[in-house]
Amino acid sequence: MQNDIAVEVRNIRKTYGGNVEALRDVSLAFPRGKLCTLLGPSGCGKTTLLKIIAGLIPANGGEVLVDGRKVNGPGPERAFVFQDFALMPWATVLRNVAFGLELRGMPPAERNDIARRHIAEVGLAGFEASYPNQLSGGMRQRVGLARALAVNADIILMDEPFSAIDEQTRRKFQEELLDLLKRLRKTVIFVTHSIEEAAYLSDQITLLSPRPGRVARTVEPGIDRSRGPDEIRRDRHYLDTVDEIWQMLKQYVD
Amino acid sequence: MTLFGKKIPLVFSLALWFGLWEIVGRAGYSSIIPPFSKVIETAFVIAQTDKFSAAAAISLRSFAAGMALSIAVGLPLGFLMARVASARRILGMWVNIFVSAPISALVPLLMAVVGIGEATVVVTVFLFAVFVIVLDTQVGVQHADRSLVEMARSFGASRRQIYTKVLILSALPEILAGLRLGAIRGVKGVVIGQLLVSIMGVGELFELYSKHFLMEEFWALVTIVFLFAFAISEALAMLERRVEYYASSR
Numbered sequence: 001m002q003n004d005i006a007v008e009v010r011n012i013r014k015t016y017g018g019n020v021e022a023l024r025d026v027s028l029a030f031p032r033g034k035l036c037t038l039l040g041p042s043g044c045g046k047t048t049l050l051k052i053i054a055g056l057i058p059a060n061g062g063e064v065l066v067d068g069r070k071v072n073g074p075g076p077e078r079a080f081v082f083q084d085f086a087l088m089p090w091a092t093v094l095r096n097v098a099f100g101l102e103l104r105g106m107p108p109a110e111r112n113d114i115a116r117r118h119i120a121e122v123g124l125a126g127f128e129a130s131y132p133n134q135l136s137g138g139m140r141q142r143v144g145l146a147r148a149l150a151v152n153a154d155i156i157l158m159d160e161p162f163s164a165i166d167e168q169t170r171r172k173f174q175e176e177l178l179d180l181l182k183r184l185r186k187t188v189i190f191v192t193h194s195i196e197e198a199a200y201l202s203d204q205i206t207l208l209s210p211r212p213g214r215v216a217r218t219v220e221p222g223i224d225r226s227r228g229p230d231e232i233r234r235d236r237h238y239l240d241t242v243d244e245i246w247q248m249l250k251q252y253v254d
Numbered sequence: 255m256t257l258f259g260k261k262i263p264l265v266f267s268l269a270l271w272f273g274l275w276e277i278v279g280r281a282g283y284s285s286i287i288p289p290f291s292k293v294i295e296t297a298f299v300i301a302q303t304d305k306f307s308a309a310a311a312i313s314l315r316s317f318a319a320g321m322a323l324s325i326a327v328g329l330p331l332g333f334l335m336a337r338v339a340s341a342r343r344i345l346g347m348w349v350n351i352f353v354s355a356p357i358s359a360l361v362p363l364l365m366a367v368v369g370i371g372e373a374t375v376v377v378t379v380f381l382f383a384v385f386v387i388v389l390d391t392q393v394g395v396q397h398a399d400r401s402l403v404e405m406a407r408s409f410g411a412s413r414r415q416i417y418t419k420v421l422i423l424s425a426l427p428e429i430l431a432g433l434r435l436g437a438i439r440g441v442k443g444v445v446i447g448q449l450l451v452s453i454m455g456v457g458e459l460f461e462l463y464s465k466h467f468l469m470e471e472f473w474a475l476v477t478i479v480f481l482f483a484f485a486i487s488e489a490l491a492m493l494e495r496r497v498e499y500y501a502s503s504r
Contacts, residue, residue, distance in 0.1 A: 086405035100409035
């Protein structure tokens with residue numbers, strides 16, 4: 001069961017306000033245990049597609065299958081990491097991380113235990129009692145990631161999670177994310193507009209063309225990830241992938 | 255406050271005004287303005303009379319009932335208008351008209367409907383307070399972080415949970431501001447209701463003092479009512495500041 005499909009979308013269509021076509025006939029498969037990226041210029045509907053997969057917005061046509069079953073809304077097997085972190089400013093880090101479990105009605109002692117474990121996992125041990133406005137952007141997104149991990153979903157949906165974080169922090173975060181995923185074996189669907197980020201992180205990259213969003217191409221970088229991050233960034237496959245994607249995307253940039 | 259480059263405590267401004275009042279009062283230009291010290295003295299005297307405590311009890315009861323009613327109606331209505339577009343379209347215009355309407359002018363009309371008595375005063379307080387509570391709640395809920403609602407939904411929150419665990423807390427700063435403004439207007443409502451319609455409670459005292467030209471008593475009562483409104487407003491403002499602390503990162 002290692003190489004089967006965790007999430008599949010079939011013929012997804014989405015139109016906003018009756019005339020703005022965001023997605024046209026998008027069909028894609030996301031293999032289990034892999035990190036797949038949706039990449040494209042702004043306006044290509046990549047975030048829309050991710051939110052349709054999350055069940056947060058309805059599609060106008062087509063279907064989303066998770067583990068082979070059709071889904072129509074959010075579900076416990078999927079967890080979302082938000083671009084703007086979406087942390088509750090009135091709640092401590094601990095309560096934010098435990099929020100998904102709180103919504104499920106888990107008793108406080110139990111959910112706080114789980115939350116503490118995941119806070120430590122993302123490197124925020126000691127900040128359990130802090131409030132979001134006391135944390136840096138990078139730390140806030142760690143809270144967002146811990147919250148997604150805490151509900152123990154198999155599939156993690158990440159919407160440009162590093163775009164609001166400064167470059168240095170972002171690199172470190174990317175490395176840690178790869179490290180974490182190697183251990184946790186999650187399926188990740190990742191939205192980004194950064195070619196380097198996509199090439200560095202992904203097992204599979206889907207390029208979307210803008211207005212209307214369609215699958216332009218799917219690339220599998222085939223980078224050997226057993227080596228360190230610095231080697232990956234010098235790897236020929238990595239550099240070739242970045243170049244290949246850029247050649248493709250260039251035509252959409254005006 | 256800074257004056258000539260020196261920091262001066264805010265209390266000083268009050269002291270200055272009271273000093274001025276005292277001088278004008280003592281100069282005896284007008285019997286309408288007794289010296290401030292006399293007013294304070296009188297305030298302590300009337301505060302101890304049975305007549306005052308009876309009046310205050312009636313007024314407080316009307317105020318509390320009117321405020322409770324306007325909160326019970328205002329909050330749900332504000333939420334409804336924030337979340338349901340059609341409710342906003344239908345009610346929005348009316349709320350906006352009434353929030354700025356001269357409600358005092360309507361009070362005598364209320365007599366015909368509600369009759370003369372405590373109920374009229376309660377309705378007056380309600381009318382004074384409810385609309386600003388509705389508006390502020392609506393604004394707070396409407397401006398509540400949409401991505402927090404989306405976040406809660408993505409983690410499987412029920413409709414109820416979205417309200418109790420996200421929207422109310424997210425809108426709390428605006429809701430508290432609405433309650434504070436509502437309470438201040440409510441105090442006005444009590445006095446106006448009791449003056450214009452049913453001559454009772456504090457309104458009756460005002461009527462009595464002004465009719466008999468007891469200016470010291472009159473101003474003493476004004477001061478007491480003002481202090482009451484000020485205390486309520488400050489208590490709510492303190493709560494607001496604590497909430498602002500966490501809301502500042504929005």
